[in-house]
Amino acid sequence: MKTILGYLRPHAPRVAVGVTVKFTAAVLELLLPLLLAHIIDDCVPARDLPGVFRAGGLMLLMAFGAAFCNITANRMAAWVSMDMTRQLRRDLYQRTLLLSQAQLDRFSVSSIVSRLTNDTYNVHQMFDKIQRGGIRAPMLVLGGLALTFFQAPPLALVQLGVCSATFFAIWLVTRRGIPRYTRAQEAVDTVVRILQENAAGVRVVKALVCQGRERDRFAAASRASKEAEEAAGCVMAAANPLSDFLLNLGLVLVVLAGAALVDRGRMASGQIVAFLSYFTLIQTATLGLAKLFVKYSKGVASARRIEEVLLAPEDQQVRVPGEAPGPELGMENASFSYLGVEKDLDGASFSLNKGETLGVLGPTGSGKTTLISLLLRLYDADSGVVWVGSRDVSALSREDLRGRFGVVFQNEALLNDSVYENISFLRGLSREDVTAAARTAQAWAFIEALPEGLDARLDIRGANLSGGQRQRLLIARALAARPGILILDSADSALDYRTAAALHAAVRRDCPGVTLVVISERVASLRDADRILVLEDGVIAAQGTHGELLETCGRYRRMAELQMGGLT
Numbered sequence: 001m002k003t004i005l006g007y008l009r010p011h012a013p014r015v016a017v018g019v020t021v022k023f024t025a026a027v028l029e030l031l032l033p034l035l036l037a038h039i040i041d042d043c044v045p046a047r048d049l050p051g052v053f054r055a056g057g058l059m060l061l062m063a064f065g066a067a068f069c070n071i072t073a074n075r076m077a078a079w080v081s082m083d084m085t086r087q088l089r090r091d092l093y094q095r096t097l098l099l100s101q102a103q104l105d106r107f108s109v110s111s112i113v114s115r116l117t118n119d120t121y122n123v124h125q126m127f128d129k130i131q132r133g134g135i136r137a138p139m140l141v142l143g144g145l146a147l148t149f150f151q152a153p154p155l156a157l158v159q160l161g162v163c164s165a166t167f168f169a170i171w172l173v174t175r176r177g178i179p180r181y182t183r184a185q186e187a188v189d190t191v192v193r194i195l196q197e198n199a200a201g202v203r204v205v206k207a208l209v210c211q212g213r214e215r216d217r218f219a220a221a222s223r224a225s226k227e228a229e230e231a232a233g234c235v236m237a238a239a240n241p242l243s244d245f246l247l248n249l250g251l252v253l254v255v256l257a258g259a260a261l262v263d264r265g266r267m268a269s270g271q272i273v274a275f276l277s278y279f280t281l282i283q284t285a286t287l288g289l290a291k292l293f294v295k296y297s298k299g300v301a302s303a304r305r306i307e308e309v310l311l312a313p314e315d316q317q318v319r320v321p322g323e324a325p326g327p328e329l330g331m332e333n334a335s336f337s338y339l340g341v342e343k344d345l346d347g348a349s350f351s352l353n354k355g356e357t358l359g360v361l362g363p364t365g366s367g368k369t370t371l372i373s374l375l376l377r378l379y380d381a382d383s384g385v386v387w388v389g390s391r392d393v394s395a396l397s398r399e400d401l402r403g404r405f406g407v408v409f410q411n412e413a414l415l416n417d418s419v420y421e422n423i424s425f426l427r428g429l430s431r432e433d434v435t436a437a438a439r440t441a442q443a444w445a446f447i448e449a450l451p452e453g454l455d456a457r458l459d460i461r462g463a464n465l466s467g468g469q470r471q472r473l474l475i476a477r478a479l480a481a482r483p484g485i486l487i488l489d490s491a492d493s494a495l496d497y498r499t500a501a502a503l504h505a506a507v508r509r510d511c512p513g514v515t516l517v518v519i520s521e522r523v524a525s526l527r528d529a530d531r532i533l534v535l536e537d538g539v540i541a542a543q544g545t546h547g548e549l550l551e552t553c554g555r556y557r558r559m560a561e562l563q564m565g566g567l568t
């Protein structure tokens with residue numbers, strides 16, 4: 001909470017002014033019933049009409065003054081809380097971008113999204129409501145009680161009892177309601193997730209004729225959401241009737257007790273009217289205070305979740321460079337485990353010279369992407385050395401390391417923007433560079449054929465392109481900044497053999513000196529590589545050139561024969 005409170009500090013002067021204005025409004029509101037009592041008890045019996053108008057006029061002025069002050073202070077509170085939430089959200093987003101992959105895995109992307117949206121909203125609500133009601137409500141309750149105790153202690157005791165009962169009743173109801181609302185929110189998250197999965201995989205759902213199963217899955221989630229919402233609604237439905245009942249009960253008690261006091265001549269009737277005004281004022285403020293506590297507890301819980309991300313320690317330090325372990329790129333006995341249970345990459349060793357091509361082959365789950373992730377330092381190896389540009393990756397700054405790479409991952413996203421922006425990708429590249437990259441990536445022919453060429457707009461996730469066209473745009477994006485090392489992770493899986501071959505030849509021709517790492521299931525895409533790694537269960541089972549592996553690695557030979565027939 002300390003970190004979050006720090007966001008309020010720059011706004012302290014505005015908060016102080018807002019609080020003072022609120023304070024003034026509360027004083028004015030507290031004085032109104034006193035004037036009313038004065039009119040009824042002093043002016044009316046004395047038939048002092050000018051006195052009535054004077055006091056009435058003053059009441060009107062004070063009521064306008066209180067309304068004006070409340071509106072002004074509420075606006076100031078809204079500005080302050082909006083400003084600080086904007087800054088908080090910006091910092092949280094920036095911190096999220098700098099989280100290591102291991103930290104992102106730990107928090108999970110959906111949780112990060114809800115911290116950025118839901119939790120920042122809760123913190124916003126908490127600060128907004130505290131500024132609006134944090135001074136006003138306690139002042140009205142305490143000030144009102146003090147004034148009524150001064151006038152009629154027995155009635156004030158009735159009031160205190162009813163107020164306490166109201167506060168605890170509402171507090172209990174909302175405390176019980178919040179967890180139910182949290183569960184209802186989680187149920188809505190599930191509905192949205194299923195909807196997103198179906199929207200993303202709509203073709204598969206249709207192709208495999210799973211509509212029935214998906215409809216049932218959605219119906220079940222939808223039912224769970226309705227039930228959770230009903231459970232929360234049932235609890236919260238008690239809040240308003242309960243507070244109305246207590247308010248009315250209190251009014252009856254005050255009138256009864258007040259009538260007895262008037263009867264015995266210990267109180268004037270104007271004082272009873274003033275008392276009833278105080279009663280309503282205090283009761284409303286008590287309700288506000290109970291709701292404020294709820295906002296506060298929700299806000300504090302959210303603030304903690306936000307702080308977890310903001311204060312997540314930098315877990316990938318830049319270390320002092322050791323001795324250069326080898327040429328351009330490679331690993332020496334590198335091992336890594338995602339969950340710390342079994343090794344997902346075990347004792348990997350290989351090295352590559354500048355300008356050479358590395359091929360990586362292996363079944364799904366054999367550790368190909370993990371190998372790339374260690375080169376990019378998305379994760380730190382648990383043991384062994386990983387190096388890039390003849391330096392240990394842990395000795396390079398994040399910008400220096402990532403700036404050397406152009407990467408095409410599987411299932412990477414395209415933006416709902418122009419073809420140019422999708423290739424330039426916020427790097428402000430020239431149209432010439434973008435065009436050249438598109439030519440090398442074998443994407444230019446279809447881009448040229450689009451009605452608006454480079455300025456043609458893509459649908460969300462590039463849905464108006466074929467799989468192969470999307471892949472070529474992603475390759476163009478990776479090539480456009482002229483990286484020293486290009487990684488293609490199954491980037492040609494949706495390309496036909498001819499296009500894939502043309503792509504590899506064009507990369508070699510147009511990007512002289514580029515070091516290439518190609519992950520592919522196709523032997524044809526790897527056969528010209530200077531070194532090919534064959535991965536099995538996280539272990540490099542064999543490595544060498546195409547010719548060498550045909551001789552030494554049975555698995556490679558079988559794959560080559562299967563895919564290329566007699567052309568090996």
Ligand code: ADP
Binds near residue numbers: 362364365368
């Ligand atoms: P490939 O790219 O060869 O298909 P990966 O390198 O993606 O394989 O995965 C290697 C192994 O690591 C698999 O067993 C996979 O389940 C596991 N793995 C991959 N990513 C994660 C992750 N973020 N958390 C836990 N395990 C993972």
